[in-house]
Amino acid sequence: MKPRIVSMIVIAASALALLLAIPTGIDFIQRTHAQTFVARIDTRDPTLIAKGEYLAKAADCAGCHTAPPGGVSGKAPLHPSAPFAGGLPMGSPFGTIWSSNITPDPIAGIGRYSYDDFERAVRKGVAPGNRRLYPAMPYPSFAKINDDDLLALYAYFMHGVAPVSKAAPHTTLPFPFNQRWALAFWSFAFASDKVFLPQASRSAQGNRGAYLVQSLGHCGACHTPRGPAYEERGYDEHSQRYLTGGTNDHWFAPNLTGDQGAGLGRISQDEIVSFLRRGHGGGLVTFGSMVQVVEDSTQYLSDDDLHAIALYLKSLPARVSSGHFDARSPIGLKSVRALDTGNVELPGAGVYQSFCARCHKTNGMGETLRYPRLAGNPVVLSASADSLVRLLIEGGEAPHTQTGPEPDKMPPFAGKLTDLEMARVLTFVRVAWGNDASPVTSRDVGRVRRALGR
Known part of the structure; x- marks a missing residue:
């Protein structure tokens, strides 16, 4: 490209940036x-x-x-x-x-x-x-x-x-991001600059929930996938990708729409409220960066606001379906029998029996208010297994809350299991007890492990 053309492009870009920076009449x-x-x-x-x-x-x-x-x-x-x-x-x-x-x-x-x-x-x-x-x-x-x-x-x-x-430390990103x-x-x-407007089609409680989720709660910052420019793929339910799950810092924030597999389709409003209040709800337990959200934020919200959030989330239609759950699945029943009888020839079953079954149980149902169930868990059924991989590598701890139980810890397995063993046990978990999700490869595990320096 000729230098003159390059100069013209730079001047035009600079001029537009200046115009965008100058306050308008509005x-x-x-x-x-x-x-x-x-x-x-x-x-x-x-x-x-x-x-x-x-x-x-x-x-x-x-x-x-x-x-x-x-x-x-x-x-x-x-x-x-x-x-x-x-x-x-x-x-x-x-x-x-x-x-x-x-x-x-x-x-x-x-x-x-x-x-x-x-x-x-x-x-x-x-x-x-x-x-x-x-x-x-x-x-x-x-x-x-x-x-x-x-x-x-x-x-x-x-x-x-x-x-x-x-x-605070100064942010210094490399060129051109600086x-x-x-x-x-x-x-x-x-980015939009429009203040939230209630919709006549929603109740007052539904509008309150939508307002909290879309504005102050900024749930989409983690739970909405981002595009190539790091933009959220939608800021409300009018976008097909809004709250359908997103990856941030090697945590996959799950789908919050009504999908029956990896979403909230099988989770009740009361279970969502309990999850946000105590970090436990419907056999699910908070993990990753959501632990801090519960500890610092949602546990302090009023019952009315938590129920409003749950009502709004349950109103979202199923989108971007991934993973399925059927408790009567022949493969799922076979996995339960294998663990109950000690016949752990299925790949990953032996690792599960040795390292996971004590807490999550042979039936995959975990223990109420202590260990999460894996059978039908939306995170287990998610298209991305990054959160499962990271939890297995680093371990985790449930949140400390005013009304919840004493938090239990999951130990890290980075030094105990190889990439292949992790991939096999996670693949087993994603197809056991009626779960039906894509397998995890040792390459998937290695990618996350390298990113975490573990």
Whole structure:
């Protein structure tokens, strides 16, 4: 390509980026409205701050913006107890993105943010100085937060959170992903800035559930697959891919639509509520990054809000079907007989009998409020087995909750089982007891093991 043409393309791209960064007339009107709106409200009102604290839990702000007490990957913790001080690394296809300090410290945090600054950052992913935020910050979902709730969040973070003066690590991605100005194009192409609108076809409870799932809960950030530009393939039920499952940091967040196999089709509303409240529901147990969501967020939601979420999720039609379950399947019955009689000639059955049956039982039903069932478990039936592989490699622990049982731990098997043995036992699990899902290969296991450095 001729240098002149290249120069013209660069100039045109830069000009468009500049135009996208310049506030439009609509932006000006919105900001004027926001300033007028907040001027009428006392953001130090204890009731407003308490509401903001609840909404911050619903949005799981602590889950991303609070580093674990012991630090991460050998790094020292920022502070003995530093809620919202950032410093949590988030894996992405482009490199590690560090969460920022969102305490009201005026230097390290957001203490100098006006409400307008806060609104632009949360809803549009633009920090003061027109600094674009990476879409690891789910601003396409947060754009749906209504004005009243956004103001309550602002009041809480300005007046209800202790300031922490230590800055979080700076995100340094390789070129070209370090060119934040280009995110203006990403936002223009993929992000919506429309506030959630209730639908007349839904009840008040259904609209409340949809609002929580789509906006504050930003469930799609994990449970919706992403496209080549790391964009979510839909932000509400009008998209065929919305909440049909997505992979993040080698965890597969399962399908939340009504699919009878790998979705919520066989899970009741009450079981969903219990799962979100206690980390246990319908024989299922929280795992992976969802553990932190339950610990930091959903266990604190009101019963009304949890039931609203469950109602909305159960209203979603089955989409992207994968895996099936039939408890009367001849193959499933054969696997049960093999384990009960000790005839473990089926590939993987011997490994299961030796390492898994004590907790998950020979019938695959686990133990209520302790160990998850594997028979008919939607995660076991998912198209992706990444979560199963990662759990087998690293182990896991159920969440600590106020109303749930004492959490049990699953030990890691990275040093006990080979890639082939892991592949065989997971394949056995995915076809035993009436499960019918695709096999797992040693290549699948090796890929995840290498990615985890295990």
